[in-house]
Amino acid sequence: MSLPHDTVLDRFLRYVVIDTQSDPTSQAQPSTEKQKDLGRLLERELKALGLDDAHLDEHGNVYATIPANTKKDVPAICFCSHMDTAPDFSGTGVKPQLVRNYQGSDITLTGDPSQVIRVASHPQLNDQIGHDIVTTDGTTLLGADDKAGVAEIMSAAQFLVRNPEIPHGPVKILFTTDEEIGRGADKVDLKKLGARFAYTLDGSTVGEIENETFSADGVTIDISGVAMHPGYAKGKMENAIKAASDIVARLPRDIAPETTEGREGFIHPVDISGSMEAARIQLIIRDFTEGGLKEKEDLLEKITSEVMATYPGSSHTFTVKHQYRNMKEVLDRHPEIMENLEEAVRRVGLEPVRHSIRGGTDGSRLSFMGLPCPNIYTGGHAYHSPLEWVSVQDMETAVKTIVELVKVWEERA
Numbered sequence: 001m002s003l004p005h006d007t008v009l010d011r012f013l014r015y016v017v018i019d020t021q022s023d024p025t026s027q028a029q030p031s032t033e034k035q036k037d038l039g040r041l042l043e044r045e046l047k048a049l050g051l052d053d054a055h056l057d058e059h060g061n062v063y064a065t066i067p068a069n070t071k072k073d074v075p076a077i078c079f080c081s082h083m084d085t086a087p088d089f090s091g092t093g094v095k096p097q098l099v100r101n102y103q104g105s106d107i108t109l110t111g112d113p114s115q116v117i118r119v120a121s122h123p124q125l126n127d128q129i130g131h132d133i134v135t136t137d138g139t140t141l142l143g144a145d146d147k148a149g150v151a152e153i154m155s156a157a158q159f160l161v162r163n164p165e166i167p168h169g170p171v172k173i174l175f176t177t178d179e180e181i182g183r184g185a186d187k188v189d190l191k192k193l194g195a196r197f198a199y200t201l202d203g204s205t206v207g208e209i210e211n212e213t214f215s216a217d218g219v220t221i222d223i224s225g226v227a228m229h230p231g232y233a234k235g236k237m238e239n240a241i242k243a244a245s246d247i248v249a250r251l252p253r254d255i256a257p258e259t260t261e262g263r264e265g266f267i268h269p270v271d272i273s274g275s276m277e278a279a280r281i282q283l284i285i286r287d288f289t290e291g292g293l294k295e296k297e298d299l300l301e302k303i304t305s306e307v308m309a310t311y312p313g314s315s316h317t318f319t320v321k322h323q324y325r326n327m328k329e330v331l332d333r334h335p336e337i338m339e340n341l342e343e344a345v346r347r348v349g350l351e352p353v354r355h356s357i358r359g360g361t362d363g364s365r366l367s368f369m370g371l372p373c374p375n376i377y378t379g380g381h382a383y384h385s386p387l388e389w390v391s392v393q394d395m396e397t398a399v400k401t402i403v404e405l406v407k408v409w410e411e412r413a
Contacts, residue, residue, distance in 0.1 A: 006158060008395045011151035012134065013096055015041075016143040021091035022084035022181045029187050030060035030084070030177035038083045038150075042175055045154060049161045051173075059187035060177035065170060065194075066160055074169025074413040078195035079156070079402060080362060080373070081149030081202060082179030088384040089141045096142065098392075099133040109386065111137025117387050124205060124381055132392040142388035144380030148395055149201030150175060152378060156402035168406045169413065174198070176362055182323065185365035197337050198373040199405070200363040204383070206394045207350040210375035211331045211338050213357045213364045214265070214286040215293050216323035221247065221304055226313040227277035238311045240279035244272055246307045247281060255296065263356060265292050267300055288326055288356065324360045327367035327374070334372050340412060341374065344405035348397055376401060 018038045023031040030036065039056040046054035046064040054064035060083070068074060085091040099107060104125070107117040115138030119125045125133075136142045153173060160166060172195040176184040179202075203210055225240030248269050253259060260266045265287030272281050283300065287293040301318050308316050331337055338354070345352035363373035379394025 006155070008151050008155040008399050009132075009134075009392050011154050012144075012148060012390075012395065015147040015150055016094050016096055019092045019094070020084050020143070021087060022178045024087055024181040029183060031181060031183070032084075035084050035177045036060045039175065039177070042083075042150070042154070046157070046173065049158055051157070051161075057187075057189070061188060062173070062175040063193060064157075064173040066157060066168070066173070068168065068170045069164055070167040070169060070410050072167075072169065072410060072413040074410050075196035076170035076172055076194055077406065077409055078172035078174055078193060078198035078371070079153045080174040080176065080198055080200045080366070081146045081153055082176045082184050082362060083147070083150060084177055084180050085141060085143045085147075086145065086180040086384040089386060090139070091141055091143055094140045094143060095137040097135045097137055099135065102128050102131050102133045104129055107133065107135060107389070109135060109138030111139040112386070113138075115386050117382070117389055122381060122387070122389075128391050131394070133389055134392065135389045136386055138386050141384060141386060142390070144378065144388055144390040145383035146179070146202045146378065148378040148380045148390050148398070152201050152395055152398040152402065155399045159399065159403055160406065166403070166407060167410045169410055170194070171406055172198075179362050182360070184362040185369060188366070188369070190369060190371055193371070195371060197334065198363070198366060198371050199341065200361055200373055200375045201378050201398060201402070202361050202363075203355075203375045203377040204379070204381055206377045206379055206397050207345060208353050208355040208377050209338070209341055209345060210355045210357045210361075212288065212328040213324070213326055213360050214288060215290060215326045216360055217285045217293060217297065218321040218323055219283045219285060219297065219300060220319045220321070221281040221283070221316060222319075223274070223279045223308070223316045224314055225277050225279070225311070237276070238314045239276050240314065241274050241276060243307060243311050243314060243316075244274055244279040244281050246310075247304055248272060250303045250307065252299075263288050265296060267296050284323075286358075290325075324364040325368055327364045327372075330367040330372050331374055336412070337372055338374060340408045341376065341405060343408050344401050347404040347408075348400045350397070
């Protein structure tokens, strides 16, 4: 199945044209059956590399093992990426474009000339002079999130299999579905996977390694109003739409995604719907600490109660749903995970920079499921948009990082 000398670019271009967009409205897993199209291809390619245990399970997850070739007792290390692309923008009919030997100008996308990757908005392009840049034609997203990670893991696996003189412990491979809709780890069988530690390949700028994510909850506020014919409503009607709007209007503007950065958390309404008699507000709460998360939920509940007190005939419910937690809490118990990664990054000629993700990743869930799992760069940028791009040379650096990391774990065992 695989070509004799597949490069990471060969693989990446092969994978991005397969539509794997996930669907948050579906209750199935995978949420879209088309994610299995890529899963089946990866299963075949892994088997072609000689990984006989490679298989696609009923939920669309792909598992495989590169057996240890050292006598040392090295922990089994897993490398993980997700196959789905984000629902935010179309992933159908991806037409990848290759800009060879990039020389620093803005990149106009051929399928929609109004879409321009501008250096002023993407300053990381200043570090890409001489690189080969992959973009879309501007009518779809690219899918570097996270097919760059998939291609990098596959290329590293190919390298390790074809270079058996490199000593290493057991290397586990995992490709998941539905990460973009928050379900990437839901159906992962950790017992079957058999890894002690893991790394997701789902980051961005090379050199940046991530051991911290937001902690996250979802909040649903359901409001029952008092419906009445508007012609005879004085002193009687309590419009649920207005109550919901009052709550949203009172949210602090300085605790919102559009006004926060770094380690600042936020309260973010993501959906509001309703009628005169009933309305619903859905929000997400994000913070890097449990205390910060609780403070924001308490503030939101206080605002809700104060608003609803002005609608005495109405009622409401306030429901908090746990989503994921900051993986740093788990990773700090196993400092060797990040120390070994930092050494691998240095070996490929970069200075490692620990970075916090203003979001989540499969690694958040996996860490709290018992598989400590930080995040490694892929070289991709401008995710979830038609302006998404990735450097071929940065993808190659990510491949080398995986190989060096496997070597470090064996050396330090």
